[in-house]
Amino acid sequence: MRPVAIIGTGQTNHARCRDDVSQPELVREAASRALDDAGLQPADVDAVILSNMELFEGRALPELWVGEGAFANGKPCMKIATGGTSGTSSCIAGFHQAASGLFDIVLVVGFEKHSEGHTQTGMALTDPFWDRAVASGALGNFALSISQYMAERGVSEEQAARVAVKSRRNAARNPHAHLSDANATIEDVLNSRLLAYPIHLMDMCPQSDGAAAIVVASGDKARKLSAKPAWVKAAATRHEQPYIGDIEQRLLTMRTLRDASRSAYATAGITEPLKQLDLAEIYEPVTYAELAWYEILGFCAEGEAGHLIEAGVTGIDGELPVNPSGGVLSANPVGATGVIRVAEAAAQILGRAGAHQIEGAKTALATGYGVYAWADAVILGSAV
Amino acid sequence: MIREEAIKIPFQYAAGTAGSEFLINLRDHRQLTGSRCSDCERTLAPARAYCPDCGREGLHSVNIGPGAELVSWTIVPDKGVFALVRPDGADTAMLHKLLGPIDDPQPGIRLQVVFREERSGHINDIEGFAIVQENGE
Numbered sequence: 001m002r003p004v005a006i007i008g009t010g011q012t013n014h015a016r017c018r019d020d021v022s023q024p025e026l027v028r029e030a031a032s033r034a035l036d037d038a039g040l041q042p043a044d045v046d047a048v049i050l051s052n053m054e055l056f057e058g059r060a061l062p063e064l065w066v067g068e069g070a071f072a073n074g075k076p077c078m079k080i081a082t083g084g085t086s087g088t089s090s091c092i093a094g095f096h097q098a099a100s101g102l103f104d105i106v107l108v109v110g111f112e113k114h115s116e117g118h119t120q121t122g123m124a125l126t127d128p129f130w131d132r133a134v135a136s137g138a139l140g141n142f143a144l145s146i147s148q149y150m151a152e153r154g155v156s157e158e159q160a161a162r163v164a165v166k167s168r169r170n171a172a173r174n175p176h177a178h179l180s181d182a183n184a185t186i187e188d189v190l191n192s193r194l195l196a197y198p199i200h201l202m203d204m205c206p207q208s209d210g211a212a213a214i215v216v217a218s219g220d221k222a223r224k225l226s227a228k229p230a231w232v233k234a235a236a237t238r239h240e241q242p243y244i245g246d247i248e249q250r251l252l253t254m255r256t257l258r259d260a261s262r263s264a265y266a267t268a269g270i271t272e273p274l275k276q277l278d279l280a281e282i283y284e285p286v287t288y289a290e291l292a293w294y295e296i297l298g299f300c301a302e303g304e305a306g307h308l309i310e311a312g313v314t315g316i317d318g319e320l321p322v323n324p325s326g327g328v329l330s331a332n333p334v335g336a337t338g339v340i341r342v343a344e345a346a347a348q349i350l351g352r353a354g355a356h357q358i359e360g361a362k363t364a365l366a367t368g369y370g371v372y373a374w375a376d377a378v379i380l381g382s383a384v
Numbered sequence: 385m386i387r388e389e390a391i392k393i394p395f396q397y398a399a400g401t402a403g404s405e406f407l408i409n410l411r412d413h414r415q416l417t418g419s420r421c422s423d424c425e426r427t428l429a430p431a432r433a434y435c436p437d438c439g440r441e442g443l444h445s446v447n448i449g450p451g452a453e454l455v456s457w458t459i460v461p462d463k464g465v466f467a468l469v470r471p472d473g474a475d476t477a478m479l480h481k482l483l484g485p486i487d488d489p490q491p492g493i494r495l496q497v498v499f500r501e502e503r504s505g506h507i508n509d510i511e512g513f514a515i516v517q518e519n520g521e
Contacts, residue, residue: 019386058391128397129407130430133507134479135466143458144468144479151491197459241436245429245455245468245477 001099003219003384005229008038009343009350014178014210014331017115023062024069026211027111030336031070034107034213034343037352039225045215046103048072050079051090051110052335055122070109070213084283085237086110087212087338088368088376092235094216099232104218110339111211119207119334130243139204141244141371142286143196145251150198152252155291157198159306161189163287164202164329166309170316171326173355178208178331189287202329203287210333212340219384230349233363233379234267236260242373251292256375257367258296264377265298270363273298274313278361279321279348281341283369284328294322297367316356324348324356338368338376345380402431405445411505416450416497418474419443429474448473452495452513457482469495469513481512489515 010033012018012026021029027050035042048070052062059065063072063079070077080090087110094106124132149155164184171180181188184202192201222229238256240247247253261273270276282297284290291305299320300308308314314322323329325344328337345364347353353361362383368376399407402419409415418427421435421443429448434441449471456477457467465482467489482489483498495513503509 125393128395129399129403130479130507134481135460135463140458140460140466143460144456144466146456147458148456148491194461196461199458243436243476244479245470246436248476 002101003231004095004098005217005219005222005226005231006214006342006346006380007217007222007226007229008034008040008215009213009347010034010037011176011212011340011343012210014176014208014333016178016206016208018113018209019115023057023111023113023116024066026113026209027066027069027109030111030211030213031107031109034215038215040105040215042071044105045071045075045107046105047076047097049090049094049106049108050077051081051086051108051339052079052112053081053083053086053122055125056119056334057113057117066111070107082374083370084285084334085338085368085370085374085376086335087340088283088342088366088378089237089338089374091214091339091342091378092237092376094214095232095235098216098218104221106216107213108216108339109211109213110336112333112335113209114207114333115209127242139196139199142289143199144244146198146288148249149251149288149292152249153303153305155288155306157190158186159309160203160287160291161186162309163284163290164189166315167323167327167329170324170356171330174325174330175354176331177326178210179206180326180330199286205285205328205332208331208333210331210336212336212343214339214343214346228350228382230346230380231382231384233381234264235376235378236263236267237374237376240373242371244372247372250372251289254293254296254372254375256372257293257369257377260375260377261297261367264379268379268381270379273365274300274320276363277320277365278363279324279345279358280365280367281323281325281344282327282365282367283338283341284323285369287329289369290322297365321358324353324358341366341368342378345378349380349382400433402433402443406431407505410509411503414499416448416471418446418448418471420446426475427473428476429471429478446473450497452497454482454489454491454493454495456491457489465489467513471497480510483512483514486515494518
């Protein structure tokens with residue numbers, strides 16, 4: 001396999017409703033920005049991969065509608081959908097296409113326009129026998145796992161609220177973020193509407209309209225086209241049985257993310273994530289998940305996540321900044337969300353993350369989360 | 385310009401061999417059915433055609449419940465309490481409703497399945513799981 005790197009990224013301005021543009025125009029906005037960032041023309045793109053969860057917009061085959069927005073006409077083009085992981089899975093597919101020698105330049109674009117459809121209906125169109133008829137959707141799925149996590153690990157609602165505060169404050173430095181508040185407080189989170197115990201409105205990721213793109217290049221092309229490529233050090237993905245009752249302690253064990261991250265760490269030579277990673281852009285759909293996954297990703301020992309957030313270790317000025325962009329809690333166009341994680345990690349290595357740049361970032365982790373059924377881990381670095 | 389429209393999506397899904405067995409036993413015998421995997425030595429709830437973990441096919445059907453244990457729960461305002469419950473004899477949990485009155489449910493408390501009088505072969509032939517009051521209280 002050839003080395004591959006990310007040489008450009010582009011994001012739209014994510015918002016609750018982007019009815020100023022159509023879906024293809026939204027896709028074009030991100031695709032154009034990524035090509036500009038990489039210094040490329042549309043003709044330079046060899047292949048296109050799209051990421052979207054089509055049921056959320058009630059539109060079948062979105063690739064038939066938006067492919068041209070991603071400069072795909074006359075080129076190989078396909079869509080990947082694995083729930084929330086769609087974006088990271090699409091990036092990984094792009095890495096594989098370039099690493100295998102199939103293509104030199106692959107454009108990966110993820111998008112979602114939640115405002116145009118009905119996300120809860122899309123989420124409810126899952127298993128018709130055991131889930132849909134009783135209860136389904138992201139909210140209940142998390143909430144059901146959290147009471148057990150809190151009981152076993154002693155995590156408090158206040159500790160979870162600190163994750164939301166960090167997210168909103170970091171997002172205030174990110175012009176692309178959907179939700180931001182430089183003055184967010186723990187009280188704001190605890191006083192926000194209760195959605196499903198113990199999840200308050202500010203604990204939960206929003207539904208956003210937005211798109212994000214990355215330009216993947218083969219090693220030879222990356223060296224020619226970029227002074228400082230973001231090299232793909234490792235990428236791993238794992239699938240898991242979907243029924244919520246099947247896995248003991250889902251949030252605590254999260255076998256998909258644990259195994260994907262361990263595999264990626266091994267490939268990239270990471271034995272002490274807290275010390276060796278300069279930042280992480282993780283797919284945290286809910287505050288409690290970020291805490292649980294500090295443990296699963298090896299940032300701390302079991303039961304220490306609450307202390308990690310309280311001590312500011314994962315703050316933007318901490319030892320390992322987690323989601324300096326504001327993360328999923330601040331912008332969540334689902335099909336784009338995984339691409340955003342990878343694009344943000346890449347922008348940090350490229351040194352183009354703007355006001356939320358982590359100085360001297362050389363190694364970054366990006367993760368994806370697709371219900372409990374998928375997890376992806378990607379490690380980017382400043383050297384091959 | 386914004387175009388507004390609603391799409392109605394009809395469906396008719398086959399429950400499959402194991403799913404049908406579970407739903408028929410539920411409808412006709414007020415009985416919960418699980419599947420025993422002899423490879424990983426777990427009983428899965430509800431019944432399965434194959435083990436989701438190790439892939440083994442031809443699982444052995446076993447009766448599970450009617451008692452159960454609370455694994456995890458959440459309260460959704462205006463919709464009630466949803467829970468993961470592990471039926472007696474099963475190693476995995478099922479998603480269903482917790483029936484009231486509910487005062488500070490804790491993982492591990494004892495539950496009992498409550499069936500509906502009118503049953504049609506649907507997971508909601510189970511009305512929910514009720515908390516067992518200890519010492520006849």
